[in-house]
Amino acid sequence: MNTHLLSLLVLLPVAGAVLVALTGRGSESLQKAIGLAVSGATFALSLLLVAGFQDVATLQFVEQRPWIPAWGISYHVGIDGLSLWLVILTTFLTPLCLLGSWSSIEKRVREFVVFMLLLEAGMIGVFVALDLFLFYVFWEAMLIPMYFLIGVWGHERRIYAAIKFFLYTFAGSVLMLVAFLVLYKNAGLGSFDIPKLVAAPVDPALQTWLFLACAVAFAIKVPMWPFHTWLPDAHVEAPTAGSVILAGVLLKMGGYGFLRLAIPLFPDAAMRFAPLVGVLAVIGIVYGALVSLVQPDLKKLVAYSSVSHLGFVMLGIAAFTTTGVVGSVYQMLSHGISTGALFFLVGMLYDRRHTRQIAEFGGLKAIMPWYFAVFLLISLSSIAVPGTNGFVGEFLILVGSWSFSPWMVAVSSLGVILAAGYVLWMVKRVFYGEVTNPKNQGLPDLSAREAAVLVPLVVLAIVMGVASPAFTRRIEPSVDALVRQVRERSSPVRAADTVPPPARPPGEVRP
Amino acid sequence: MTGAVLDLRPLAPAAIVAVTGLVVLLTQAFTPRGKESPSAPLALLGLAAALGSVWVLATGPGRGSVLAGALTADDFSLFFHALVLGVAAITVLLSPSYLRANGMERGEYYALLLFSTVGMLGLVSSLELVSLFVALEIMSIALYGMAGLDRRRRESQESALKYFVTGAFASAFFLYGIALLYGATGSTSLVKIARSVSVLSPESLPLAVLGVALLLVGFGFKVASVPFHMWAPDVYEGAPTTVTGFMSAGVKAAAFGALLRVFDSALPALASQWQPLVGVLAIVSMVVGNLAALAQTSLKRMLAYSSIAHAGYLLTAFVAAPLVAGEAMLFYLVAYAAVNLGAFGALAALSRDGREPLAVRDLSGLADRRPALAAALTVFLVSLTGIPITAGFVGKFYLFGAAVSVGSMGIALALVGVVMSVVSAYYYLRVVVAMYMSEPEGEDTWGPVSPASAFALAVAAALTLLLGVWPAPLLALARVAARSLIQ
Numbered sequence: 001m002n003t004h005l006l007s008l009l010v011l012l013p014v015a016g017a018v019l020v021a022l023t024g025r026g027s028e029s030l031q032k033a034i035g036l037a038v039s040g041a042t043f044a045l046s047l048l049l050v051a052g053f054q055d056v057a058t059l060q061f062v063e064q065r066p067w068i069p070a071w072g073i074s075y076h077v078g079i080d081g082l083s084l085w086l087v088i089l090t091t092f093l094t095p096l097c098l099l100g101s102w103s104s105i106e107k108r109v110r111e112f113v114v115f116m117l118l119l120e121a122g123m124i125g126v127f128v129a130l131d132l133f134l135f136y137v138f139w140e141a142m143l144i145p146m147y148f149l150i151g152v153w154g155h156e157r158r159i160y161a162a163i164k165f166f167l168y169t170f171a172g173s174v175l176m177l178v179a180f181l182v183l184y185k186n187a188g189l190g191s192f193d194i195p196k197l198v199a200a201p202v203d204p205a206l207q208t209w210l211f212l213a214c215a216v217a218f219a220i221k222v223p224m225w226p227f228h229t230w231l232p233d234a235h236v237e238a239p240t241a242g243s244v245i246l247a248g249v250l251l252k253m254g255g256y257g258f259l260r261l262a263i264p265l266f267p268d269a270a271m272r273f274a275p276l277v278g279v280l281a282v283i284g285i286v287y288g289a290l291v292s293l294v295q296p297d298l299k300k301l302v303a304y305s306s307v308s309h310l311g312f313v314m315l316g317i318a319a320f321t322t323t324g325v326v327g328s329v330y331q332m333l334s335h336g337i338s339t340g341a342l343f344f345l346v347g348m349l350y351d352r353r354h355t356r357q358i359a360e361f362g363g364l365k366a367i368m369p370w371y372f373a374v375f376l377l378i379s380l381s382s383i384a385v386p387g388t389n390g391f392v393g394e395f396l397i398l399v400g401s402w403s404f405s406p407w408m409v410a411v412s413s414l415g416v417i418l419a420a421g422y423v424l425w426m427v428k429r430v431f432y433g434e435v436t437n438p439k440n441q442g443l444p445d446l447s448a449r450e451a452a453v454l455v456p457l458v459v460l461a462i463v464m465g466v467a468s469p470a471f472t473r474r475i476e477p478s479v480d481a482l483v484r485q486v487r488e489r490s491s492p493v494r495a496a497d498t499v500p501p502p503a504r505p506p507g508e509v510r511p
Numbered sequence: 512m513t514g515a516v517l518d519l520r521p522l523a524p525a526a527i528v529a530v531t532g533l534v535v536l537l538t539q540a541f542t543p544r545g546k547e548s549p550s551a552p553l554a555l556l557g558l559a560a561a562l563g564s565v566w567v568l569a570t571g572p573g574r575g576s577v578l579a580g581a582l583t584a585d586d587f588s589l590f591f592h593a594l595v596l597g598v599a600a601i602t603v604l605l606s607p608s609y610l611r612a613n614g615m616e617r618g619e620y621y622a623l624l625l626f627s628t629v630g631m632l633g634l635v636s637s638l639e640l641v642s643l644f645v646a647l648e649i650m651s652i653a654l655y656g657m658a659g660l661d662r663r664r665r666e667s668q669e670s671a672l673k674y675f676v677t678g679a680f681a682s683a684f685f686l687y688g689i690a691l692l693y694g695a696t697g698s699t700s701l702v703k704i705a706r707s708v709s710v711l712s713p714e715s716l717p718l719a720v721l722g723v724a725l726l727l728v729g730f731g732f733k734v735a736s737v738p739f740h741m742w743a744p745d746v747y748e749g750a751p752t753t754v755t756g757f758m759s760a761g762v763k764a765a766a767f768g769a770l771l772r773v774f775d776s777a778l779p780a781l782a783s784q785w786q787p788l789v790g791v792l793a794i795v796s797m798v799v800g801n802l803a804a805l806a807q808t809s810l811k812r813m814l815a816y817s818s819i820a821h822a823g824y825l826l827t828a829f830v831a832a833p834l835v836a837g838e839a840m841l842f843y844l845v846a847y848a849a850v851n852l853g854a855f856g857a858l859a860a861l862s863r864d865g866r867e868p869l870a871v872r873d874l875s876g877l878a879d880r881r882p883a884l885a886a887a888l889t890v891f892l893v894s895l896t897g898i899p900i901t902a903g904f905v906g907k908f909y910l911f912g913a914a915v916s917v918g919s920m921g922i923a924l925a926l927v928g929v930v931m932s933v934v935s936a937y938y939y940l941r942v943v944v945a946m947y948m949s950e951p952e953g954e955d956t957w958g959p960v961s962p963a964s965a966f967a968l969a970v971a972a973a974l975t976l977l978l979g980v981w982p983a984p985l986l987a988l989a990r991v992a993a994r995s996l997i998q
Contacts, residue, residue, distance in 0.1 A: 067983065068982060068983045068986060069983065070838075070983070070986055070987065070990060071909075071912070108878075111878075133908075136899070137899035137900060137904075138899075140898050140899045140904070141898065141899040141900050143898065144893060144898060147940070148947065151944065151947065151948045152947055152948055158948070159944055159948050162944075162948070163937070163940060163944070166936060166940060167933060167936060167937060170898075170932075170933050170936050171930075171933045174929035174930070174932055174933055175926075175929065177908070177911070177929060178911065178915070178922065178925050178926055178929055181908075181911060181912050181915040181925065182915055182922060184912070184915075185912075185915055185916050
């Protein structure tokens, strides 16, 4: 069972998609039910990963079999501390998305469910792939369902947003493909196996180019400033489920790509470019926060806040200390929960009023008290109030990055303050004050279905805030091994002119 | 030939197809007026028999060269036999409903298709330049006729004439190239040419190089690579759609087959001379083809420019070592044939009362009206873009992988290739946008998809996905075929 568990996780949604595709046009409830059941089963199955996971750095649940032997391509999957929780995040959010879209998706339900399930399979595939070819296949294949989700079920400017999303990410990833091919040829191992390639040294001059090609692909996905311009369009125009998956999971693939591929494969170049990555991350943090501050549109505000939050992730990765990277992985998870929940909440408001303009609302606190309670709590977690999930990640990142660059930490802290500003100001305008708009009178509070979507997210936001060690102890061994390995490999003794390796920063805070 | 008995077994597939063509013509002549002659089933039967003979040749004895070494049935030619016969069979399946919808149900169509197939079979098995030229003409002349078969449409006439004039032009280049090579090496046999070009005297080297360049021009016309592509958009647009599909898949496969054989088995000694040329052709084809396709509103013109671009992708691998290049190109030609037959076939399948979808917006809302057809067309377009999990992605991966293996020039080619793939995504996706994201316009006037067409499209789509997920078996076959090329 354990040796095939990851394959099952990928194949189950695909099988579900095929099953749904075979159903007739009229049976929409059945299609939704199959979708929910299959994604629910996938989530249940994925919990076996958590149960069977050992808190060590090695790859687990590994399965490997030849696929295209002539090119040394194999079907090689496995997880470690970097990917475990990202897989769980994917399987956790997908059923919630299907449940959350139960009544808001009215046309072409069959296709919607099919694409959601295919998307899930692709996302899990990206996180478990241990072969460059396999990784690329999942990475790209996922674009198609997402493109359809935005383009078919999105809002007014959906086609523009869908094409922009597709071209942006496709452009980034094809450069990565060439980098993979050059790496394959240069390593001379006749293999696309990631662990094997990581172990093989690459010429530092070549590393620069290959790292840049991969980094652009991942930076677009994250998205890092200035590669972020596709994000507001895609997030705003996508249907709620699309926005949740985009923000919750797809963006994480960028950070994950840095940690799994770009940095370990090209350690020299990664360490050389770390200051640049750090600066871009800090710009992203502040820029995202400032732009969020002036957004009149709720969904856009949440979208730009993602740029800011993901900036923190990249800062931790640029610092590349154990604490910082653990913080980055944690921030990726908690952003998936908080921002996912925020997109759900904005979507629910949109379902009721068909507008997302902040100015249209006011005084909702009295009309929808439960909705308000959930919204406030999630908002607090988004601005990293201690006791919520957001705090743990950002704190670890800031602490872990101090040794990398104190001034970057200082400027980033500004982002934390700004976040409190734009979120609380938005909460004030939407929920407090008098009900000025008569259309808002009598809006229904959360339905049972909506509560069922939100409660798991709220619970997790708090659990991840107070019981973080349950999560970090599984992340840390892998991160620690990665950081050590990269630091050793990037500062070899082969040349006299290379600078001595930076000592591990003293006084690192253990998460 | 040293044996007393003339062994013609290697010619069996081509002979079967040729005889079937004659039978189709005769049946047509003896069918009473007002009755439909069973041309399509006969053609299918003949193609199936020919495929069977390919199978027998591939698994059993009977291989080797015949007619004083002019034609051969080695692994390479058998690989292409199977491909070309498959392309012809799928075209036959797609044809009846299209011909009926456009009022051109005539037996000549199938006879010409079969004769053209004979030419393609000869093209990929020629070991000698003159027989190669004859095969090229057999293939082309039949196609000129097919392109102009829709007599009532002026575009079809224009298409046939343009194809004929430029084709004749290309043939002249080709012949001149053969003549110069003969002058330099004293032979038209590929084996002998290979032997003499490696020991050329300084005086005859320029002659040989010029001959090679002229051959490249001739092939450039046939595979529609820039700057020898001008005919393609008009011809593709004007010809009956099923013929366009057949041309784009079959001619491209056969011409690339011959190109590979001539250059990699006879002229490897001059590789340093022709490889830069091929590299330039690849780059301009990819750039011009894709950029021009961006501006098209006509579906068939867009696919014509896309075909030019794909000739460019294929040429990128050609700079690599013969084995690597051959393997990648053979795989890609199969993938491309399935996808292009599917794409043109999907357009042809919608034809009704002399009309067919011409512009991208004619497909608006197709996903609501013909969900299965729209899904199949999406698979083909995704594969043309080169996105996993389709054959097009694996194909491009090998092509660019082969190119990268030769160093910086190959890396440059691969970079142009992937960047242009991104450009191509825009125009391919526009069709998907029309089908899935636009509302249907007006009445549903497109024809019902006939069972034969549906079957053919399903086969093409299934193959596209299967090769995308499980490419290893075909890749192994391609490797075996490519190996026979360099022996």
